[in-house]
Amino acid sequence: MANLYVKAVPPTDLNRNTEWFTYPGVWTTYILILFFSWLVVHSVFGCSPGMAWTIVHLCHFLVTYQFFHWKKGTPFAEDQGIYNRLTWWEQIDSGKQLTRNRKFLTVVPVVLYLIASHTTDYQHPMLFFNTLAVFVLVVAKFPHMHKVRIFGINADHTCMVSDYWFPSKARTVNHIGPRSCNDSAFWGSRCC
Structure with missing residues (x-):
């Protein structure tokens, strides 16, 4: 068997x-x-x-x-x-x-x-x-x-919130957990 x-x-x-x-x-x-x-x-x-x-x-x-x-x-x-x-x-x-x-x-x-x-x-x-x-x-x-x-070069960078969304200043978004620049649920279609 x-x-x-x-x-x-x-x-x-x-x-x-x-x-x-x-x-x-x-x-x-x-x-x-x-x-x-x-x-x-x-x-x-x-x-x-x-x-x-x-x-x-x-x-x-x-x-x-x-x-x-x-x-x-x-x-x-x-x-x-x-x-x-x-x-x-x-x-x-x-x-x-x-x-x-x-x-x-x-x-x-x-x-x-x-x-x-x-x-x-x-x-x-x-x-x-x-x-x-x-x-x-x-x-x-x-x-x-x-x-x-x-x-x-060719690294996965953290995203910056551009002057387009917050005209007063550009700043890094602090959020819980790692997020990539391609996370469309978080950023929508416009990112980095």
Whole structure:
């Protein structure tokens, strides 16, 4: 009687926003997308291979920084807002640090940097842009940077009551319990 049920392995990630990255073949697809992006840039723009790698590296920086380290939350409503204050990087692998996926996503910009820098013969303007891009991406991926907002950039701030509602002075609203700027029951549609 005890063998009637199947012993299934639980999924590694219950977050629908990040579970796709645990599927087999995602790493290979990621690398192929980068390589085919290089082919497209190299053939369409007719630039040197080094310049094409630099363009791919900088585009990779812009896209991954925006979607991995800047944009917060998930596009799915069933998570009931538990990921609203977390970036995709903070959500991946349920927030565990130094996992295989995180290491892979840290190594990719470094390898792109090495390829782009070497193929441009370490020329000054390209080397500067490549170094800046890899520095920002790798520092953003450090375990010590988990949930850290430098200088409060992209942080969840407390709302200020503006001069629009109280023309005499702007002041911080003190209320019981934490409220976010997006709490429409408290603020209505106009907030921050």
